[in-house]
Amino acid sequence: MPVKNRFAELHDDITAWRRDLHAHPEILFETHRTSALVAEKLRAFGCDAVTEGIGRTGVVGVIKGKSDKSGKVIGLRADMDALPIHEQTGVDYASRTDGAMHACGHDGHTAMLLGAARYLAETRNFDGTVVVIFQPAEEGGGGGREMCEDGLMERWGIQEVYGMHNWPGVPVGSFAIRPGAFFAATDQFEVFLEGKGGHAAKPQETVDTTVMAAQLVLALQTIASRNADPVDPLVVSVTSFETSSKAFNVIPQRVHIKGTVRTQSAEMRKLAEERLTAICAGVAATFGGTADVRYYHGYPVMVNSEEQTEFAADVARSISGQCAEAPLVMGGEDFAYMLEERPGAYILVGNGDTAPVHHPEYNFNDEAIPAGCSWWAEIVERRMPA
Ligand SMILES: [Zn+2]
Ligand SMILES: [Zn+2]
Secondary structure, eight states: OOSOHHHHHHHHHHHHHHHHHHHSOOBTTOOHHHHHHHHHHHHHHTOSEEEEEETTTEEEEEEEOSBOSSOOEEEEEEEOOBBSOOOOOOOTTOOSSTTOBOOSSHHHHHHHHHHHHHHHHHHOOBBSEEEEEEESOTTTTOHHHHHHHTTHHHHTTOOEEEEEEEETTSOTTOEEEOSEEEEOEEEEEEEEEEOBOEETTOGGGSBOHHHHHHHHHHHHHHIIIIISOTTSOEEEEEEEEEESOOOSSEEOSEEEEEEEEEESSHHHHHHHHHHHHHHHHHHHHHTTOEEEEEEEOOSOOEEEOHHHHHHHHHHHHHHHSOEEEOOOBOSOOTTHHHHHHSOEEEEEEEOOSOOOTTSTTOOOOGGGHHHHHHHHHHHHHHHSBO
């Protein structure tokens, strides 16, 4: 089966919704216009229930099938938030909000799940219940976690959850997925190094924090190169280095370092935190200073369930003829919290040969809509056959 005919008919409508969302990007939990628009459309489609304000600005819609002999409840999730990037696509529906942009394609994700909801509410050709989940704040805010904390899974009795992300570099109309660990855990750290500031011409009277911090940045690279199992992925990146002086002739009293740690297993995540803390203390002590380390746990590793991944890949193959094995991704994904609570799978849908996500020239490819919507609809109709 290629794409569903109904989505060829709805393609123009869904594209228009997508471009409207694109012109009005909203960041993190501030998806007020987007959430209101989603809720309004779900009601207009005839969803059985629509609830707003889950996980602050999240929206949940319920669509009951023709029958409910199976008692099954499947959750389908899309993200709605944009990024703080100045758009440079030059398209006529470009962002009207300076400094905000749909640079990760969540406009496309929202529009595709709306399209699927419209179809499912029209046809109801399944035995069970679908819960469509629209979450804010995927880009670092933990909107998925907040929806889970608001009782998303229990309140709607969700038994399985599915998610989708567009992927530049994968051909339009095709898919890629992998079972097990897929997207990385994303932790952050800050280190405040304290020494003894003074005159740059009298280093012997100081405890030089810049030399200490320079050694520390290099020493932190040994976590990945010397402590980690080489076949278990780990990234440690220092991304900010600020001294307390801007002068040419002052040895600064303090240096503030920031960075991120990406891992694909709980063991590696624990090891990285332990080694980072120990190395900071050790390097600071070596040079006579102190290190105050703050380590912040971000999104957990996103793990696809075996059975649901095989099913999701099978559905993808029925639409596009094949489904590629996706590589491990060292970026994070807030859907990880939903997959920690319920079995499910997260798939990549091709965005074609476009700029990468989070780039100012990136744009969601509207040609991906029929395949993406068909995958959502087929997940429901095949998992809960009427
Ligand atoms: Zn993103
Ligand atoms: Zn994204």
